[in-house]
Amino acid sequence: MSDAAVEVSDLVKSYGRVHAVKGLSLLARAGEVTALLGPNGAGKTTTVEICEGFRRADSGSVRVLGVDPAAADSEWRSRVGVMLQTGGFYPGARAGEMVHHLAALARHPLDPDALMERLGLSSVRRTACRRLSGGERQRLGLALAVVGRPELVFLDEPTAGLDVQARRATWELIGDLRASGVAVLLTTHAMDEAERLADAVVIIDGGTVVASGSPRELTRGGAEGQLRFTAPTGLDVTQLLGALPEGTSAVEQPPGSYLVRGVIDPALLASVTAWCATHGVLASDVKVEQRTLEDVFLELTGSELRR
Amino acid sequence: MTTPTPAVPGLDLSPSPAAAPMSRMLVAQTLLELRLTLRRGESVLLTLLIPLALLLFFSTVDVLPEGSGPPIDFLVPGVLALAVLSTSFTGLAIATGFERSYGALKRLGASPLPRGVLLAGKTLAVLGVEVLQVALLVAVGFALGWNPGGSTAAGVSMVPATLLLLVLGTACFAALGLLMAGALRAEATLAAANGMYLVFLMLGGIVFPLSQLPSAVARVAELLPAAALAEGLRDVLTGAGMPWAKVVVLAVWAVLAGLLAARTFRWE
Numbered sequence: 166m167s168d169a170a171v172e173v174s175d176l177v178k179s180y181g182r183v184h185a186v187k188g189l190s191l192l193a194r195a196g197e198v199t200a201l202l203g204p205n206g207a208g209k210t211t212t213v214e215i216c217e218g219f220r221r222a223d224s225g226s227v228r229v230l231g232v233d234p235a236a237a238d239s240e241w242r243s244r245v246g247v248m249l250q251t252g253g254f255y256p257g258a259r260a261g262e263m264v265h266h267l268a269a270l271a272r273h274p275l276d277p278d279a280l281m282e283r284l285g286l287s288s289v290r291r292t293a294c295r296r297l298s299g300g301e302r303q304r305l306g307l308a309l310a311v312v313g314r315p316e317l318v319f320l321d322e323p324t325a326g327l328d329v330q331a332r333r334a335t336w337e338l339i340g341d342l343r344a345s346g347v348a349v350l351l352t353t354h355a356m357d358e359a360e361r362l363a364d365a366v367v368i369i370d371g372g373t374v375v376a377s378g379s380p381r382e383l384t385r386g387g388a389e390g391q392l393r394f395t396a397p398t399g400l401d402v403t404q405l406l407g408a409l410p411e412g413t414s415a416v417e418q419p420p421g422s423y424l425v426r427g428v429i430d431p432a433l434l435a436s437v438t439a440w441c442a443t444h445g446v447l448a449s450d451v452k453v454e455q456r457t458l459e460d461v462f463l464e465l466t467g468s469e470l471r472r
Numbered sequence: 473m474t475t476p477t478p479a480v481p482g483l484d485l486s487p488s489p490a491a492a493p494m495s496r497m498l499v500a501q502t503l504l505e506l507r508l509t510l511r512r513g514e515s516v517l518l519t520l521l522i523p524l525a526l527l528l529f530f531s532t533v534d535v536l537p538e539g540s541g542p543p544i545d546f547l548v549p550g551v552l553a554l555a556v557l558s559t560s561f562t563g564l565a566i567a568t569g570f571e572r573s574y575g576a577l578k579r580l581g582a583s584p585l586p587r588g589v590l591l592a593g594k595t596l597a598v599l600g601v602e603v604l605q606v607a608l609l610v611a612v613g614f615a616l617g618w619n620p621g622g623s624t625a626a627g628v629s630m631v632p633a634t635l636l637l638l639v640l641g642t643a644c645f646a647a648l649g650l651l652m653a654g655a656l657r658a659e660a661t662l663a664a665a666n667g668m669y670l671v672f673l674m675l676g677g678i679v680f681p682l683s684q685l686p687s688a689v690a691r692v693a694e695l696l697p698a699a700a701l702a703e704g705l706r707d708v709l710t711g712a713g714m715p716w717a718k719v720v721v722l723a724v725w726a727v728l729a730g731l732l733a734a735r736t737f738r739w740e
């Protein structure tokens with residue numbers, strides 16, 4: 166197995182009476198993308214900033230590239246790239262100046278102009294950082310994190326506020342970082358992002374890990390699924406259920422749309438279509454819906470907006 | 473347009489981490505700070521135009537009290553002190569306050585740049601701006617007939633003591649500026665730095681002598697760094713000898729503010 170780039174165990178951090186992180190453990194491996202997924206206030210930024218050496222843990226152990234970030238030196242910082250959740254530039258500096266400056270602090274940096282080109286920042290090279298749009302700032306933050314060619318990057322919500330193209334460019338860059346052997350620890354609220362990019366997902370809520378694993382492991386857990394199809398209104402769902410295995414449920418909701426819940430396997434799909442055939446019903450839009458990470462996430466963290 | 477272009481060839485993302493040599497980081501940081509300072513209109517106004525305007529105005533308009541020597545001998549040391557005050561205190565405090573609120577200092581804290589090199593870069597940039605200011609003010613002073621010590625040789629002999637006071641003043645005001653910027657919000661720093669600039673301008677013996685102030689006020693003002701610097705420079709540049717008491721005042725302020733700033737400065 167690849168080496169641990171980030172190892173956190175039993176991390177605890179409070180701000181006065183706010184217990185932001187309560188005994189959190191996680192592992193991010195070299196050459197992998199690890200996504201920290203959690204609702205607002207879950208403790209993602211707190212955890213990441215402790216790993217970056219910005220904040221001090223109350224207790225627990227944190228090893229980043231084998232070093233306690235609280236005791237980090239210049240050499241360690243060159244191995245770690247950081248994208249802050251907000252800000253992180255001289256207000257009066259031009260975007261291009263900022264990238265060139267961070268490049269000048271590294272011995273073997275990326276070509277700043279090529280990097281900006283790739284992230285769609287070429288046209289704002291000469292724009293003052295404080296005048297950049299939200300999405301441009303995000304991309305600038307990403308460029309600053311990677312320009313020094315670190316072996317580990319922390320990206321705190323790298324795609325928040327990005328348009329579709331910029332999000333895609335960011336995903337591609339993250340994919341290429343991973344392919345080049347860089348370890349990536351990112352935070353996100355976007356399930357599809359975690360599902361698509363991450364080798365490992367750590368779902369945190371209320372300052373602790375509520376689930377972790379690969380996206381497939383997480384979505385497989387509980388083989389429950391659902392099957393949806395469209396057909397004329399008023400089918401006899403009780404009769405349909407009679408043709409299906411025990412433990413399956415079926416409802417018409419909304420009218421003309423049918424939802425079958427249970428263990429959705431090929432046999433079940435065949436039974437549903439066979440029943441329709443014998444009753445002369447043409448089912449259209451037959452769709453098997455797998456659990457998405459979003460379902461898992463909502464199950465684990467609850468669907469209410471909390472305060 | 474914000475549409476990113478797809479893959480650009482030649483971007484080798486494979487890790488190759490190493491910090492640049494310390495000297496290169498220092499040069500890069502200093503040049504960036506210098507460029508940013510000279511780009512800010514209000515900072516150029518504050519650091520170059522105001523001292524220059526005061527020098528020209530008071531040397532041509534006769535509002536200064538009749539004193540021992542020609543007004544220009546009084547004015548040049550005063551505006552030199554003002555130049556140091558505006559660059560190393562007001563300008564540095566305001567810029568640092570905003571940099572802090574935009575997360576620039578935090579961002580650099582996550583880069584290979586050591587904190588000491590960041591501070592050294594800022595200091596060198598301040599000194600660089602001061603070199604420009606002093607050159608300009610001294611040149612204008614000469615053009616207005618300033619002739620310290622009465623001869624070139626005498627003038628040259630005053631240079632070391634003058635530089636000592638300028639550097640000590642810079643250290644003292646930079647420490648005060650960073651103390652403020654490291655503790656207050658950016659907007660509060662802006663207000664306070666401008667307010668203190670005015671106080672120092674009035675009570676600093678810069679455009680009129682302390683002897684013009686009510687004696688109780690003058691006694692307090694003497695203990696402030698602005699007056700120590702302005703009057704100290706005046707002592708040196710009018711050949712009144714080395715002003716050790718003023719050197720001590722500046723040194724005490726520099727050490728106290730420096731220690732306090734180092735303890736309280738918050739980078740975020």
Ligand SMILES: Nc1ncnc2c1ncn2[C@@H]1O[C@H](COP(=O)(O)OP(=O)(O)OP(=O)(O)O)[C@@H](O)[C@H]1O
Nearest residue numbers: 180183184185203204205206207208209210211212
């Ligand atoms: N400096 C601070 N002082 C006081 N409380 C803080 C501080 N930073 C974070 N908190 C609190 O700690 C909790 C966790 O915050 P954190 O920023 O780690 O959450 P997050 O998961 O990153 O959230 P988001 O998705 O909104 O970015 C929140 O309740 C927040 O209000």
Ligand SMILES: [Mg+2]
Nearest residue numbers: 209210211250
């Ligand atoms: Mg956050």
